[in-house]
Amino acid sequence: MTTSRMRAEIxxxxxxxxxxxxxxxxxxxxxxxxxxxxRQVLFIARGSSDNAAVYGRYLAEARAGRLATLAAPSIATTYRRDLDLSGVLAVAISQSGKTEEIVQTLEWAARCGARTVAVTNGHGSPLAEAAEVALLTEAGDELAVPATKTYTTQLAALAVLGLGLGADVAxxxxxxVxxxxxxxIEATxxxxxxxxxxxxxxxxxxAVVSGRGLAFGTALELALKLKEACYLHAMGLSYADLLHGPIAVVDERTPAILVAAGDGPTLPGTIALAERVRGAGxxxxxxxxxxxLAxxxxxxxxxxxxxxxVAPLGLIVPGQILVENLARALGLDPDVPRGLNKVTQTD
Structure with missing residues (x-):
């Protein structure tokens, strides 16, 4: 069987x-x-980059003590409402650096008083040019539509951002990594x-895909990949949100995929959730x-x-391999999911 582009890029x-x-x-x-x-970090992103931003948010808050939020780009591009962003570090994340909505939102943030950072694989891209500091990833060309190496290198850039914010890590x-x-890759x-x-x-x-804290972005990204490449109705949820009602959807026809680092305060809850899921059949x-968890x-x-x-930089990799294998088992081409392009433009 011919190796898919997605597998090669993994x-x-x-x-x-x-x-x-x-x-x-x-x-x-x-x-x-x-x-x-x-004093605050504002992450601007869409798609897989938005899932990377979730990791950045938890890293900023849990390890650097900085309040962090995810932006709603429509405030800038559709509602065209200016906000007071003095004291804000705006971090825009885009694989290509060419998504107009993300570039415009970063420019809006600068006009509103924010300092600006770009995380992109697009060297010389409009996003890189718009930022005061550009953290350029070195993923090389990515040909498969589902992001793999561009996603993990974004996480690496956000780990560097966390160090710059003073995160109490080594x-x-x-x-x-x-x-x-x-x-x-070999072990999986x-x-x-x-x-x-x-x-x-x-x-x-x-399926339900669940994690919490620093692993939550991994759960969201794995759910997105299952939807993109396998057309599976995958719901990405924090396990805290899952326990507040949606756990009712987990049954013999709707399994749960649970992701966690090998240590940290969210691990016991993830293990308890696995036991509860299995107890429900x-x-x-x-x-x-x-x-x-095993x-x-x-x-x-x-x-x-x-x-x-830093576990999320590796934690998504078994999920990527799972998605690529599942897509091929279903007779699907993981490289070119239907209805998707490599660069997505939104208004």
């Missing part, structure tokens, strides 16, 4: 991450200087759990979470051996 992630981390770690002082007089943890991702493809989970998802109409498929799950894919703050 395999390019260790090199892309290594180049990106090497290039961006020296930019930490630039971010720190720009952020020095700000920057050396970032250096371990490329090797961990390479290990994960050799895992007996991979075909078991693919089979479990191939015959159902939908549904399948619970784990991604990450160490031995505890034991509580119907089947599980191992996650990275990384501390919680």
């Amino acid at each position: 395999g390019e992630q260790p090199g892309a991450l290594d180049r990106t981390i090497d290039g961006l770690l020296p930019r930490v002082p630039d971010v720190a200087r720009l952020a020095r007089d700000t 920057g050396d943890d970032l250096r371990r 490329p090797d961990q991702v390479a290990r994960l 493809e050799a895992s007996d759990a991979l075909p078991e989970i693919v089979a479990g998802l191939a015959g159902v109409p939908g 549904a399948a619970a498929f784990g991604v990450g979470g160490g031995a505890g 034991a509580a799950s119907s089947a599980a894919l191992a996650g990275p051996d990384l501390p919680e703050w």
Whole structure:
């Protein structure tokens, strides 16, 4: 069987991450200087980039002590309402750097008094040119429509942003990420759990994908990939929100995919949720979470051996491989999902 572009680009992630981390770690002082007089972070993004922004938000709040929010670009582009953004660090994230809505919203933020940062793989793009500091990722060309290496390198750039914001973490943890991702790719493809989970998802109409805290963005991104490439009705939810009612949809026809880092304060709750899901007669498929989540799950894919703050850079990788395998099992082309283009323009 011919290797899909998506699978090839999944395999390019260790090199892309290594180049990106090497290039961006020296930019930490630039971010720190720009952020020095700000008190809040505003993330501007859509699609996979918005899921990366969720990671950035939790990192800023949980580890750097900065209030962070996700922007509603329509306030700038549709309602055309100016706000007082003095004291705000606006961070726009776009794989291509060409999405007009994101560029316009960053320019709006600057006019409203914000300091500006761009995270993009588009060197020389309008977004990079519009920002005071551009954190340029080194993913290279990405040909498959579903984002893989552009997403993980965005997370690396946001980890660098977190260091510039003063996050109480060890920057050396970032250096371990490329090797961990390479290990994960090999381990996931050799895992007996991979075909078991693919089979479990191939015959159902939908699934719930859940995580919390720093892993929440991973849950949202995995759900998006299942929708994009496999046309599965996948609902991405924080497990706290899931327990407030939507857990009623989890049954023998709607399994749960639960993602977690191998440590951190959200892990016990994720394990408890896996036990509850299985107790209700549904399948619970784990991604990450160490031995505890694996034991509580119907089947599980191992996650990275990384501390919680950088675990999302590796945690999505088993999910990407799962999606690519599931798409092919369903007879779908993961490279060119129906109705999607690489650059999406919105008003």
